[in-house]
Amino acid sequence: MFAKSSFLTALGVEVFASGQRRWPDHVKAQAVAETLEPGAxxxxxxxxxxxxxxxxxxxRRLAKEGKLVLPAVEVNEAVFAPLVVCDEITAASEAEPPSAGTPIRIVRGTVIIELxxxxxxxxxxxxVHALEAHPC
Known part of the structure; x- marks a missing residue:
């Protein structure tokens, strides 16, 4: 028990005498990221x-909802994502014409990520790699 508790405190988890713990978001994110590793x-x-x-x-649900930011995954090779081009113009596109300052928008189901x-x-x-790991 002591070895594991020292592992947690080294990560920044507050372990109280009562046994309760306070988990920083970066530790939660690290744990979630570990579940995404192959074989985990x-x-x-x-x-x-x-x-x-x-x-x-x-x-994991918090991460999927965008309420918990996971650490960046190291990618050693090029990762390609499918590109879908639509002729359909949405109302949002008409109201806001594209400009040089338009952010990059990644849409996956109900999740919209703007960069x-x-x-x-x-x-x-x-x-994109993280999104592919968790199909909607």
């Missing part, structure tokens, strides 16, 4: 962090 399971990662799998699942127009291609690839 929610149960295995939850055991490592001494939490119930249902708690980790709740954190600065000068966002690095590697960051865009990381986000």
């Amino acid at each position: 399971t929610v149960s295995g990662v939850a055991a490592r962090y001494e939490i119930m799998p249902s708690q980790l699942t709740a954190w 600065a127009k000068d966002a690095p291609a590697a960051r865009i690839a990381e986000i």
